[in-house]
Structures are given as C-alpha cells and as structure tokens.
Amino acid sequence: MPATPKKPTMRDVSRLAGVSTMTVSRVLADPSIVSQETRARVLAAVEQLGYVPDLVAGSLSSRRTNFVGLILPTLTNSNFGDTAQGLAETLGPAYQLLIGYTLYHLAEEERLVRALLSRRPEALVVAGSIHTGATRRMLTNARIPVVEIWDRPEPPLDRAVGFSNFEAGRAAARHLIGLGHRRIAAFGSVVGEDVADHRGEARLQGFAAALKDAGLSDALVLRLGHAPVSYEHGAAAMAALLDRAPDVEAVFAVSDASAFGAMMECRRRGIDVPGRVAVLGFGDFEIGRQSEPPISTVRVDAKAIGERTGRLLLDLFEGKSGAAVPVSQDIGVSVVARRTTIEAKAAPCAAAARQGDGDGR
Amino acid sequence: MPATPKKPTMRDVSRLAGVSTMTVSRVLADPSIVSQETRARVLAAVEQLGYVPDLVAGSLSSRRTNFVGLILPTLTNSNFGDTAQGLAETLGPAYQLLIGYTLYHLAEEERLVRALLSRRPEALVVAGSIHTGATRRMLTNARIPVVEIWDRPEPPLDRAVGFSNFEAGRAAARHLIGLGHRRIAAFGSVVGEDVADHRGEARLQGFAAALKDAGLSDALVLRLGHAPVSYEHGAAAMAALLDRAPDVEAVFAVSDASAFGAMMECRRRGIDVPGRVAVLGFGDFEIGRQSEPPISTVRVDAKAIGERTGRLLLDLFEGKSGAAVPVSQDIGVSVVARRTTIEAKAAPCAAAARQGDGDGR
DNA sequence: CTGAAAGCGCTTACAG
DNA sequence: CTGAAAGCGCTTACAG
Numbered sequence: 001m002p003a004t005p006k007k008p009t010m011r012d013v014s015r016l017a018g019v020s021t022m023t024v025s026r027v028l029a030d031p032s033i034v035s036q037e038t039r040a041r042v043l044a045a046v047e048q049l050g051y052v053p054d055l056v057a058g059s060l061s062s063r064r065t066n067f068v069g070l071i072l073p074t075l076t077n078s079n080f081g082d083t084a085q086g087l088a089e090t091l092g093p094a095y096q097l098l099i100g101y102t103l104y105h106l107a108e109e110e111r112l113v114r115a116l117l118s119r120r121p122e123a124l125v126v127a128g129s130i131h132t133g134a135t136r137r138m139l140t141n142a143r144i145p146v147v148e149i150w151d152r153p154e155p156p157l158d159r160a161v162g163f164s165n166f167e168a169g170r171a172a173a174r175h176l177i178g179l180g181h182r183r184i185a186a187f188g189s190v191v192g193e194d195v196a197d198h199r200g201e202a203r204l205q206g207f208a209a210a211l212k213d214a215g216l217s218d219a220l221v222l223r224l225g226h227a228p229v230s231y232e233h234g235a236a237a238m239a240a241l242l243d244r245a246p247d248v249e250a251v252f253a254v255s256d257a258s259a260f261g262a263m264m265e266c267r268r269r270g271i272d273v274p275g276r277v278a279v280l281g282f283g284d285f286e287i288g289r290q291s292e293p294p295i296s297t298v299r300v301d302a303k304a305i306g307e308r309t310g311r312l313l314l315d316l317f318e319g320k321s322g323a324a325v326p327v328s329q330d331i332g333v334s335v336v337a338r339r340t341t342i343e344a345k346a347a348p349c350a351a352a353a354r355q356g357d358g359d360g361r
Numbered sequence: 362m363p364a365t366p367k368k369p370t371m372r373d374v375s376r377l378a379g380v381s382t383m384t385v386s387r388v389l390a391d392p393s394i395v396s397q398e399t400r401a402r403v404l405a406a407v408e409q410l411g412y413v414p415d416l417v418a419g420s421l422s423s424r425r426t427n428f429v430g431l432i433l434p435t436l437t438n439s440n441f442g443d444t445a446q447g448l449a450e451t452l453g454p455a456y457q458l459l460i461g462y463t464l465y466h467l468a469e470e471e472r473l474v475r476a477l478l479s480r481r482p483e484a485l486v487v488a489g490s491i492h493t494g495a496t497r498r499m500l501t502n503a504r505i506p507v508v509e510i511w512d513r514p515e516p517p518l519d520r521a522v523g524f525s526n527f528e529a530g531r532a533a534a535r536h537l538i539g540l541g542h543r544r545i546a547a548f549g550s551v552v553g554e555d556v557a558d559h560r561g562e563a564r565l566q567g568f569a570a571a572l573k574d575a576g577l578s579d580a581l582v583l584r585l586g587h588a589p590v591s592y593e594h595g596a597a598a599m600a601a602l603l604d605r606a607p608d609v610e611a612v613f614a615v616s617d618a619s620a621f622g623a624m625m626e627c628r629r630r631g632i633d634v635p636g637r638v639a640v641l642g643f644g645d646f647e648i649g650r651q652s653e654p655p656i657s658t659v660r661v662d663a664k665a666i667g668e669r670t671g672r673l674l675l676d677l678f679e680g681k682s683g684a685a686v687p688v689s690q691d692i693g694v695s696v697v698a699r700r701t702t703i704e705a706k707a708a709p710c711a712a713a714a715r716q717g718d719g720d721g722r
Numbered sequence: 723c724t725g726a727a728a729g730c731g732c733t734t735a736c737a738g
Numbered sequence: 739c740t741g742a743a744a745g746c747g748c749t750t751a752c753a754g
Contacts, residue, residue: 007504009730009731009732010731010732011731011732019740019741020740020741020742021731021732021733021741022733022740022741022742023739023740023741025732025733026739026740029733033739034739034740035739035740038739038740050498050499050502052475052478052479052499053479053731053732054421054479054481054730054731054732055479055480055481055732056417056420056421056426056480056481056730056731056732057421057730057731057732057733057746058731058732058733059417059732059746060415060417060418060421060730060731060732060733060745060746060747060748061731061732061733061734061745061746062732062733062734062746063733063734063746065417074442074446075436075442075445075446076439076442076443076446077439077442078437078438078439081435081436081437081438081442082437084436085435085436085437085462088462093472093476096459096461096476096477096480097460097461098457098459099458099460100457100458101446101449111454114413115454115457116457117413118413118414118415118416119416119417119457120415120416120417137411138411138413141411143368230647230651231647231648231650231651232647232650232651235651260651261651264651264652264653267653268653286591286592286593287592287648289592289593290591290592290593290596290621290622290625291625292625292628292629370747370748371747371748372747372748380724380725381724381725381726382725382747382748382749383724383725383726383749384723384724384725386748386749387723387724390749394723395723395724396723396724399723399724414747414748415746415747415748416748417746417747417748418730418746418747418748418749419747419748419749420730420748421729421730421731421732421746421747421748421749422729422730422747422748422749422750423730423748423749423750424730424749424750
C-alpha cells in the first residue's frame with residue numbers, strides 16, 4: 001500500500017470545517033438538524049478528505065452495532081441463500097448481516113455463536129433448534145432477540161419462524177400413499193455425533209410414522225452418507241436403494257437436490273420416472289422446477305422465512321413490546337405434485353391400492 | 362427478554378477475581394503469560410458471570426477488527442458459495458467474513474463497499490473488476506488489501522485472483538469449433554445500465570472473437586434477459602435460439618445453470634443433446650457433473666479462488682512485504698468435455714469439417 | 723507476573 | 739443550532 005497519510009478521523013473533518021466533532025456527527029446522522037450553511041461546510045470537508053466514519057467507534061459509543069448474525073448450515077444451498085436474501089432485503093441497508101456456516105456441525109455452531117456474540121449483534125438468527133448445551137446457554141443469556149428458523153421448536157429458545165419438519169415428512173408420505181403406492185422408500189443422511197442434519201432426520205421420522213399409520217413398512221427409510229446432501233448423495237442413495245429393493249415404487253428424498261440425483265441415477269439405469277418409480281423431493285429448489293420432468297416436491301417458501309424473520313426483528317427493534325410479537329410462526333409447507341409422482345399403476349384408484357395386493361407393476 | 366442484570370464487562374470479571382482488567386485481558390489473549398493461580402481465578406470469574414468479551418471495544422482499542430469483507434454477486438450461486446467457503450476455511454476461525462451481495466448492480470456494490478469500509482475490515486475481497494468511479498476511489502484509498510476475484514483485471518486495483526473471462530470464452534468456442542461445428546451459438550444476459558454481468562459478457566466477447574478468427578459468424582451470440590442467469594434463463598434462451606435458428610449445431614451458455622436449463626428445453630422439444638445440438642456450459646457446477654448426460658463445461662476451481670485469496674491475505678497480514686506477494690494470480694480454466702459435446706455428425710474429422718460444406722445433420 | 727494511566731473514535735446527555 | 743465534557747469497554751505502552 002502507498003505511504004499515505006493516516007486515515008482521516010471525525011476530528012480532522014471538524015477542524016477543516018471549523019466546527020466541533022459533534023456537529024460533524026450530527027451532519028452525518030441527521031443533516032436536517034444542522035444549519036444549511038454549516039452542513040455544506042462539513043460535507044465539503046468530508047468530501048475533500050474522503051472521510052469514512054468509523055462504525056466500530058460509533059458502535060461502542062452508541063451501543064448499537066446494526067449487525068444481525070445469521071447462522072446457516074451451508075453457503076452453497078440456494079434455499080438458505082434465499083432465506084438470507086429475504087432477511088437482508090427486509091432488514092434493509094441499515095443492517096449488516098454477519099453470516100456464518102456450520103456444515104451441520106453442532107460444535108461449529110457453538111464456536112460461531114460465541115464469535116458472533118462477541119461482535120455484539122442486535123439479534124441472532126440460527127437455522128435449526130438442536131443446539132449444544134453451551135450454545136443454548138449463550139443464546140438464552142444473550143439479551144438480544146434470537147430466532148430459530150427452518151424448524152418449529154416447542155418451545156423456541158426465544159422466537160421461531162419455520163415449519164414442522166416432522167409434519168413435512170408426514171405430508172410427503174401421505175402424498176405417496178394417496179397415490180396408491182405401497183412399497184415406499186425414503187432417504188436422508190446419517191445422524192452422526194459431529195455431523196447431523198436434524199431437520200432432515202425429523203422429516204424422515206415423520207415420513208416413517210405416516211407409513212406405519214397406514215400399515216406400511218418403514219424398512220426402506222434409509223440413512224446414508226452425511227449432510228449436506230447433494231445431487232451426488234441422491235444418486236448414490238438411489239443406487240443403494242435399487243440394489244436393496246428393485247421393486248420399490250416410490251421414493252422420498254429429504255431435499256430436491258437429492259431427489260434430482262436420484263432421478264439421474266434412474267435415467268442412467270433406464271428406469272422410468274415416474275413410470276416405474278415415483279420421486280418426491282423437498283424444498284422446492286429451482287432445479288426441481290426446471291428439470292424435465294419437473295420434480296414433485298414438498299414446498300417451503302425459503303425467502304418468506306427470511307422476510308418474516310426480518311419483519312419480526314424490525315418490530316422488536318422498533319420497541320414493539322416483546323409480548324406483541326409472535327413467539328412462533330409457522331409458514332407451513334405444501335405438497336406440489338409435478339410430474340415425477342403419479343398414481344400407482346396397479347391401482348385403478350388410491351383406495352383400492354391401499355387394500356389391494358398389487359405388486360405395483 | 363427477562364429482566365436480567367446488565368451484561369458483565371471485563372471490569373466485573375476483574376473485580377470478582379480480585380485483579381486488574383489488564384490481567385483479565387491477558388488471560389483471554391494469552392493465558393501463558395499469567396501465573397497459574399491468577400489465571401484459574403480469572404477463568405472461574407469468567408465462567409461464573411458468563412462473560413463474553415466485547416470485540417467492538419477490543420477492536421477500537423487494538424485497531425484490529427479481524428473482519429474480512431467479501432462482496433459477491435449473489436448468495437444463491439453455489440460456485441460463489443464455494444469461493445466463500447474456501448476463503449473462510451483458509452482464513453481460519455480468527456477471521457470473520459462479512460458477506461454482502463450486489464445482484465449484479467454496480468450501485469449496490471458501491472453502497473456495500475462504503476458500508477463495509479465503515480466496519481474497518483482488514484481486507485476487502487470483491488468479485489469482478491468493473492466498478493463505479495466512487496467505488497474505485499474508496500478501494501484505492503482504503504489502505505487495506507483489496508482483492509478482485511473471478512476476473513483478471515489489467516492492472517488490478519491492488520491484487521487479483523482469478524482468470525480471464527475473455528480467454529475462457531475463447532476456449533469454449535475453440536472446443537466447439539474443434540469438434541467440427543460451424544453453426545454455433547452462445548447466450549448470456551443483457552448488459553444494462555444498472556444490472557450487468559460483466560464477466561459473463563467478457564466470456565461472450567471472447568467466444569465471438571474466436572468464432573470470427575475461425576471465419577465463422579457470431580450472429581448467434583445472444584444477450585437475453587438479465588443476470589443472474591438461472592436454469593430458467595437457459596431454457597428461455599434456448600427456446601429463443603431455436604426459434605431463430607432451428608439449424609443450430611452447438612451452443613455455449615455463460616453458466617452451467619443456464620446450460621442445464623437449455624438442455625431441459627431441448628428435452629421438452631424432443632431435441633437430442635448432443636445428437637442434434639451440442640451444449641457447453643461454464644463453471645463446472647455440481648449440476649453439470651451430476652446431470653444425465655453430464656454437461657461439458659469450462660471448468661473454474663471456485664473453491665481454489667477462495668483459498669488462494671485467503672493464503673494471499675494471510676501472507677499480507679503476517680507482514681510479508683507487499684512486494685513479495687503476487688499482484689495477480691491466474692488460476693486458469695480448462696475445458697472438460699463430458700457428454701453433451703461431441704464431434705459434428707457431418708464431419709468424419711474436425712479438420713474436414715472446418716473446410717467441408719456440411720450442414721451438420 | 724501484574725497494574726495504573728491513557729486513549730482508540732465516536733455518541734450521549736447536558737448546556738447554552 | 740452548536741459545543742464541552744464524559745464515557746462506551748477494551749488494549750497499548752509503560753512501570754515496577
């Protein structure tokens with residue numbers, strides 16, 4: 001870097017403009033409360049020096065950092081990106097997002113919470129509701145709004161905006177069962193000690209529960225590989241599933257990415273989707289909408305999660321009494337039947353299929 | 362929030378432990394320089410109070426924020442996510458990434474640079490090399506390392522880690538020409554006043570230049586819709602292209618997402634890829650690798666861009682003289698021929714095709 | 723190994 | 739409409 005003079009401070013600006021630093025501070029914070037003429041002189045000095053206010057000093061003094069911390073599982077999933085964008089847009093330019101990612105490690109989440117808290121954020125938004133004890137403790141004692149998203153904890157640490165992953169899994173199973181399928185599978189990732197997608201697991205559990213409620217077996221609800229699930233995960237899982245149960249009729253993947261990978265694996269093997277096996281995803285990723293055939297999915301409005309969270313935080317920041325702001329918001333999910341799930345072949349209607357002995361082919 | 366006592370400060374800890382704040386500060390910064398017994402007392406007090414150091418005060422005092430600002434076009438493109446992860450991993454837990462996104466608006470980039478600079482980052486990493494005048498001025502006067510990534514400016518504002526998008530476009534065209542295609546198209550987005558993907562445009566220009574060098578027409582190098590390009594963009598662009606030039610033999614899309622969308626549009630229309638039209642993407646996104654058939658692409662190691670940038674910054678932070686750190690690093694690109702680009706049908710070999718009159722069908 | 727003093731660059735809270 | 743004083747919660751730079 002060039003040997004330039006020191007970075008100008010507010011003091012430098014005030015001297016050049018012949019005013020006190022308080023006046024400079026006012027011009028920058030609310031120009032209307034300073035006389036027209038003084039304002040012009042200050043602005044000219046700011047311009048001439050290329051002065052950029054130091055927000056770390058400002059934050060220490062005002063006790064407002066205008067940071068909002070956001071903890072996500074990954075930076076490479078466009079759905080979480082949509083949530084981040086929705087949050088950023090709703091919060092507006094006055095707030096800066098501090099984003100961290102955990103890669104589904106709870107220990108990493110703990111480290112991040114500690115690091116972000118040191119930066120004195122105005123609020124912390126975190127994906128999920130399963131945390132280490134230390135994380136829970138820090139979050140509880142943080143004295144700032146904490147929002148758990150993409151889930152529906154009962155009760156939340158503080159606030160929650162999301163949906164029930166268990167119910168989402170149930171809805172997925174019911175869709176497939178309603179179509180007349182009986183030999184139904186699902187796959188997600190393994191819940192390990194360090195890496196675990198607890199929300200995907202909840203979906204799988206809801207799925208298995210619905211299967212059992214319908215008198216069907218949940219033996220094909222598989223946990224393979226580790227989070228985050230990818231296209232590749234879906235392909236590998238589908239391959240494993242097909243080896244194990246060549247007669248499978250329908251499969252639910254914990255994410256559209258995984259569902260797409262599964263579909264590609266079917267294509268490679270010459271297995272028709274949905275003709276021979278129906279595929280249902282989760283999340284309503286763009287890939288599912290644009291793929292040919294488009295993938296049926298359990299839709300989540302990722303951007304709305306961010307927007308609602310932003311709205312909630314703004315209400316809280318504006319001093320709306322905590323009691324007036326909902327503790328938990330359910331944005332719900334909906335099954336979007338596109339072209340990868342169709343009625344089971346052997347069944348003229350779903351009801352018949354459920355009690356028939358159909359082999360599904 | 363519960364009516365809890367005020368957040369404990371270092372002063373509170375020091376009183377409880379019966380030491381000065383300096384001793385507390387030392388225990389937290391470098392425990393080894395404090396006596397075993399004192400250290401234990403301080404740590405106990407920290408634990409008891411649930412003390413979390415205030416980094417904004419610490420930053421003001423030490424003049425080190427340990428922030429690195431990162432400006433990306435979008436948060437929903439997994440390639441930029443890979444770059445961010447590579448950067449974060451290389452920088453390590455001592456540094457916190459402050460990520461902003463522009464949606465390809467130069468004005469938004471300017472706003473972000475100003476906002477991030479106020480936070481006193483240790484360095485600023487920004488995708489691209491086209492900036493507004495004000496942005497260039499701020500970046501030049503920032504007195505911190507500035508790294509432009511995903512491009513190859515001549516010269517960089519300060520440092521650059523990336524590749525030539527123009528050359529990447531050229532390589533794409535040469536691949537297609539080498540395969541014997543003659544009726545060749547490409548598509549990207551429109552360069553508007555406010556929204557513009559300048560890097561994608563550079564690829565298109567390199568592509569067009571190579572076409573002309575080979576004596577081919579660049580009339581089918583199209584700009585449609587606006588950035589960021591998506592699966593949907595590719596589908597729409599392909600549809601437009603097919604209406605315009607039903608006899609097109611090969612097409613280059615400025616991103617794999619767009620290429621995938623184009624392929625899906627072909628599938629919808631019953632047009633065989635690569636049998637009737639070859640498709641080449643850019644970026645080596647996971648979608649291209651996992652799609653069936655896998656999509657040929659111009660590969661960029663997105664994660665490596667982040668890692669190299671992190672390495673470079675660490676060197677600079679550790680006081681390596683600026684002169685010892687390369688100003689510009691080219692990570693290069695490579696054409697990865699997968700299954701969506703094959704030799705032109707009419708040509709028994711590429712050389713013959715280039716001089717033949719083949720209609721490509 | 724430990725501490726008292728000064729100061730980082732702003733804003734708050736008063737005064738006028 | 740403008741300013742002087744105090745202080746935000748740490749760390750730097752000295753001293754001992």
